[in-house]
Amino acid sequence: MLMLLAAGLLADPVPVYVIAGQSNAEGYGVPHAQLETIDDVTVVWPGRAQKEVGPLQAGWGANEKMIGPEYGFGQAMQRHHQSPVVLLKTAWGGKDVWCDFRSPSAGDFNWAEQQMKTREEREGRSRKVGAFFNAMVDNIEVGLHQAQVHLGRDDLELKGLVWFQGWNDYCQWPVEEAGSPCGRGIIERYPHNLKHMLCDLREALNDTTLPIVIGELGVHGSDVPKSRSGWALRAFRTAQSETASQLDHCCLAPTASFWDTQATDHWECHYNGSAKSYLRIGRTFALHLLALDALPDGQTLKWQASQKGLQAMLRRYPPKSGGLALWGSSIFRLWERAPAHFSEFEVTNVSFGGARSWETLHYADETLFPIQPSTIFYYCGSNDVNAGADAASIAERFRLFSELTRDRLPHTKIFFGAINRSPEKKERWAVVNEANQLVGSYCETQDGRTFVDLNQVLEADDGSTRQDMFLPDQLHLTERAYEGFARVMREALEQKVQSP
Template identity: 30%
Template sequence: MINQSKNNYINKLPLLLILALCLGLKSNAHQPIKVFILAGQSNMQGHGEMEKGVKGNLRWLINNDKEDIYQHLVDEHGEWSERDDVFIFTWDKFDTIKTGKLSAGYGGFDTTIGPELGFGHVTGNHYENKVLLIKTSWGGKSLAVDFRPPSAVGESGYSRIPSQPKDTGYYYVQMLSTVHKVLDNLQQYVPDYQGEGYELAGFGWHQGWNDRVTKTANKYYEENLVHFIKDIRKDLGTPTLPFVIATTGMKGWADKDPRAISLMNAQMAMTNYPEFKDNVSVVDTRDFYIETEDSPSKQFYHWNRNAKSYLLIGEALGQAMIDLKKKQAATNIHQEIRNVPSYDSKYLTPTPPMGWNSWNAFEKEIDENKIKEIADIMVSSGMRDAGYKYLVLDDAWMASERNEKGQLVADSIKFPGGMKAIGDYIHSKGLKYGIYECRGDLTCQNLPGSFEHEQTDMDSFAEWGVDYIKLDACFARKNGRLSTEDLDVYHKAILKTGRPMVLSISDFGSGAWAWGGKNYGQLWRTSMDIYPRIQSVYRCAETSGGNGAIHPAFKGLWQFAGPDSWNDPDMLQVGNLKSTIEDKAHFSLWSILAAPIMAGNDLRSMSDEVKNILLASEVIAVNQDSRAHQGFKVYDKDSLEIYNKPLSDGTTAVLMLNKGEKRSDITVLWDQIGVSGPQNVRDLWLGKDLGKFNGSFTAKNLGKHEHLLLKIGTIGSTPVAGPTPVAEEKYTVTQEGTTYLSDIYYMLKKGNAPVEDKNFHGKPLKVGGKKYEKGLGVKSNSEVMYRLNGKAQRFQAVVSLDKNSPKGASGRFQIMVEEKFGGRVIFDSGNIKKGKVNIDIDVSGLDFILLDFSGKKVFGNWGDAKVISE
């Protein structure tokens, strides 16, 4: 086969091509793809014969084409030609997916055509853009049942999520979930896609036989079709999407059946609705009927299988679509140009993931209806279009036992349709499907965990269409595997499925940023669980943006953040806190910290104030900035804090927050944030420019939890520099000989931070009456992780309780490999009350060790703590 270009005769007239090039013919290489959806039942699927039959098949039509109308459908060798600018994806009732360049053979069978052929040629000839047709079609379906749109069922949509082909709305859901899947992976279906984006340009519909023959369906067809158009537009986020309908006129003008006339009148009535003026068109197809003696078959309900009838329908739909587009353009109505988030990116999460998680709102009381309602509201509220893509089901979705194959199954009472149906519904709304599991043998709610079922569960998730996995760590300490070993199993299992799935590591903040969590997942918890209290919010924020989880010299975890490497201080409690002031402070903190934004409120009862916070576009833009820089703290004194986040447009975002009880002014100096001279200042919550300021800006009279989130600088300027990352030698064993742990920064801190080269009270460090110049003074409970980087052979220290410990108190010194998961203890002092213990242990090849001191309000000393490298 040869490729056919825009001009049907280019292959015959090469001189025209040369002339066109000389005249500067426009290339379609970098224009947005025009995407058209074609949907319906078997007449859209297409049964126009290509070769079969004596008369009326496609070959016969071409051979008897005296006016050269259809010669472009074959090449010079008589083979079916392909277009190099129109592409197609089809899925039909035979569960067959076909993709490629537009040609004959994309009907119900490889030997038939449908309206797509004529439609694709008309639109392809009209537009300089490349064109993609997405066709979903299933025979024997009805708008009253199979394709029934949600709003036609009732205000709250489907009474249950459709999970079986006979369920109301099943094919409506399948149709839209397929469309979104193709759009999310556009580069797979449009060759040489270069990130030029796409326009969801129009929707073509050809359906009606079952509604014609069924009395009840026929009666409500017009009402259902109105709902259908409205719901399609809502679910695709295209309120003015051009919609073209081909009537079910397959018996021609001789058809006098009352229900046939009723159905066609209902279809043609769509243009009478004021809201559909100039955005809906109807093609009366009765003129396209061809008598049975001139057709391959007497099967009139498939247009006698006549190829010309299908070509004429497609061409008429295509021309009607072009006419609608022209009308809209004349009144300045255009469909937005969208981008494919995953295109040309090696990252699953180039910016922090945004979505909604069920736990904070519902905990374990989740069910199918709640999730359906949340999905609907994520669309209707504008959250989806603001960037909230992931809808994540947390713990307690699964049954208490696996099935006989060892697979996870849904709780049949909560989710009667099963987990694939949930995913299909979520996808039909243009959202991504997230699910929860745990790497222990049980989940946190004592349901089946994934331990020793890792590949089975990842395979199930892939089969269900999961896009995002939240992997918890309850009971994982008894797995006998380190986190790096555990997560390597999941990483490989996910890769083996062939489905890209985001892995969210929830490990209670056990230092994934330090031990290389980005080798396994895309985001990791930096904190323990967040609660609906502002102090909990602040504590979680400190683990990512302050010294809550790492040495203060790092100024937070910013240098460990970036695409597919997001520090996660846990889900949002916006909407669950005491006041709007607290909600806004929470949202601003997560935005400037480039934290994943996973809403956790009950969207069904969300107030306008909360919705406005979650949809604050200029605040979200700070979080989603393409520079992917995590904000860092530049000032912290007397409960007054300033954070800075350099942005991709040459400006920088600045958060000025008062955590204290008294009203205060906060001043940010330009040299704190990397700018100088007069600078524009914009309030991002107000969406208002505050003017130009030179050298500094002062936020005046801020009350408790009040703050300003500002954008400072001039768009287009040289990017504002961030701080210099902490050099590796400052926190890693790099030298031969002796390295004292007090001379390098710890990578993880939980509980009380150690005091370097002093006891915990800042006094000389003594063990067994001997003073040590080097060492660590600690208070229970204290966990600190140090990076040895495989460079050390021995760890040595002498430990004892400090004299400031309560009389009779006991404490315990332990050293573990990496962290507490896996339980690999390489030294254990046991509970000691007095005396000292000498430590000299082998640490060869270890990347990390964790020093743990436990007890009840007791103090201890790691005297002369060091590693020896040969």
């Protein structure tokens, strides 16, 4: 007992992640291949009819033959933490936010909700408002205790929550009552209800900044039909996105691209029962949560206005998919002749001044990935160094960006431009060098990832800084430097094309 206590005192706290919602959080994926047991990941599901606590393996879905998002999620989290992880599931099929999960601060029903409730009561259906919000809070508290007992440790830390729900708020869209479109009103009310529910949940868990990922309702995939039901689905996804944008430490994780048209193991509302879809969905949930958690203590997300402007421009003048995108900070934003240097590509420069690696992670889904580039030139890290970041965290955030890109754009290649040893940050060159070394080592182990040493352009043969490469601020670059960047980047591109 003394040894166990000592181990608990010396080890880092065990991270706990909650996966909550309705039937897709339960999971209806039917695996057609064996999935290994991952002993370092403990799953806890209070009140489940089958086992409530055990290692991560197939069978933690809606029944003991199925999987949900927990398997891919747990795989990704274990890889990241390299230590024990707890996944706490709390989910019930067929539940909505406007009634079942309604929380106290959502207030009274509006016209649409009242009409829906009156209709249900007339048909002999009765539900207790908010019953499953209360049950969810209770389950999280019970599950944390179960995990402590199972692991023999008290040092558990709640690190984030995934909310994966929506079908039962969306599927009411055709309902009308006395000629009034109350079903569509439920969709319009969804951002209000979900925002209040998530805020109330944070309050109940005593963590008002708990990172939250909202899983997109991705059924039917990205090719939504131009029909009334298609309109409703697009409206619902917009409502989910609006909710994420209204909350701090919250983001939307797209899932529509994981739609599996070949699967036929369950209903379409359950992603056709595709284990492949649920695995990828769980993985993207984990990556999005880790991206939220990548924000260092004492730092904030900046540049929201510039991102909104970029996104509006890209919607108005969408580039062709398959081009070259420049992504990162001002070192690439100021590369004005990049389109001329790489004229064989359609070049889109969406870099933004002042970017830190946590911002390139956070904004990639809304700004970079919709472009669908085949190639990304990435430069970020200089501003991290100025903010006092250590090399390992810079490299880890690039790894997360790389994995998130692989998840969203599996065939896209990334070329990481080495963080510049600029005279302006000479006192922290040791951090720059270590970060470059760590990223370079990572890229060597990954298909489609290349480290490009840009510093060879900025330095003379004896290693001294070439002053003709830098502007007077000793940070930003002259046109001669960009000519050199174009040369070494092209060499890396051509080498990648020629390699088997």
